[in-house]
Amino acid sequence: ENNDMSLQGKTAVVTGGGSGIGRAIALQLAKDGAAVSVWDLNGDSAKETVTMITEAGGKAIACTGDASAADNIASSADTTRKAFGPITILVNNAGISGFTPFMDISEDMIDRMMSINIKGPMLCCQQIIPDMLEAGWGRIVNISSSSAQTGAAIMTHYSASKGGIVAFTKSLALEMAAKGITVNNIPPGFVDTPMLRKSPVDIDKQAEVSPMKRPGSPEDIATACAFLVSEAAGYITGHTLSVNGGRVMP
Numbered sequence: 001e002n003n004d005m006s007l008q009g010k011t012a013v014v015t016g017g018g019s020g021i022g023r024a025i026a027l028q029l030a031k032d033g034a035a036v037s038v039w040d041l042n043g044d045s046a047k048e049t050v051t052m053i054t055e056a057g058g059k060a061i062a063c064t065g066d067a068s069a070a071d072n073i074a075s076s077a078d079t080t081r082k083a084f085g086p087i088t089i090l091v092n093n094a095g096i097s098g099f100t101p102f103m104d105i106s107e108d109m110i111d112r113m114m115s116i117n118i119k120g121p122m123l124c125c126q127q128i129i130p131d132m133l134e135a136g137w138g139r140i141v142n143i144s145s146s147s148a149q150t151g152a153a154i155m156t157h158y159s160a161s162k163g164g165i166v167a168f169t170k171s172l173a174l175e176m177a178a179k180g181i182t183v184n185n186i187p188p189g190f191v192d193t194p195m196l197r198k199s200p201v202d203i204d205k206q207a208e209v210s211p212m213k214r215p216g217s218p219e220d221i222a223t224a225c226a227f228l229v230s231e232a233a234g235y236i237t238g239h240t241l242s243v244n245g246g247r248v249m250p
C-alpha cells in the first residue's frame, strides 16, 4: 500500500513540540495514529501538548530538554523508546530566530544560532537513524525557512542556519536513499506562532501584501508534514516542500 497516510503503530519525535508549528505537527501526527514524543526546552508547554493529544484519544509523552545537547537528546530518545519502541519518524522543528543587523551580530549569537538550528537537527538524526536502519524504514522532516530561499535582511545568521538545513536535507537524503529513509524539509514563512508574534514582523501589513491575504497557520505546515512522513510520500526525498500561500515561488 503506497497510498497510505496512516501512521498507526509508528513512533514519532517532534522537537520543539510545545509551541507553534511543532505543537500542530505533534497533534496532527497523533491524530494520524502515531505515538508522539514531544521534546521541548519548556517542559510545561510540552506537557500541555501531550494533554491535548491524550484528551483527543492519542498517545504521547513529553521529554524536557535541549534538543541541541547530545546528552539530553540521548536521554529523551531512550525515554521515548522505553515508552513506545523504536523511533522511525523524526521532525526537527525546534529552532530560534534572530533579528539583528549583520555588523551587530556577536560570535556568541552566531554560535547559539548554529548550535540550535543546525547542530541540534544533525545530532537528533544521528541519535535516531539507527532505529530507522534497523526497521528499514524512516522519515525525517526538517523545518527550514523561506528566508533560506529569498534571503532576509537582519536575519543573516538565521537564514544561513536554515540554508544549511536545506543543504543538509539534500545530502542526508542521498546518503539514506537506499535504506528506506526519506529526508525532506519544509520552509515556512510568515506562520502565526508565538515566534512570529514576538518578532518585529507586522502581521497585518504582511497579510495585506501576501497572495492569500493571511498568515499561514501552524496546521498548514502540520498537514504537509504529515504527508511527508507517511507511506504515501515514500518516493519523495531531498525535497523542499514550500508551504507559504504563494508568497515564495522558487
Ligand code: NAP
Pocket: 015, 016, 017, 018, 019, 020, 021, 022, 039, 040, 041, 042, 045, 065, 066, 067, 068, 093, 094, 095, 096, 097, 116, 120, 143, 144, 145, 146, 187, 188, 189, 190, 191, 192, 193, 194, 195, 196
Ligand atoms: P515557537 O513558537 O517559538 O516554537 C518553537 C519551540 O521550540 C518552543 O517551544 C521553544 O521552546 C522550542 N525550542 C527552542 N529551542 C529549543 C531547543 N534547543 N531544544 C528544544 N526545544 C527548543 O516557533 P515556531 O514559529 O513554531 O517555529 C518552529 C520552527 O519553524 C522553527 O525552526 C522556526 O525557525 C521555523 N520557522 C517559523 C516561521 C514562522 O513564521 N513562525 C518561519 C520560518 C521558519 P521555548 O519557548 O522554551 O524557547
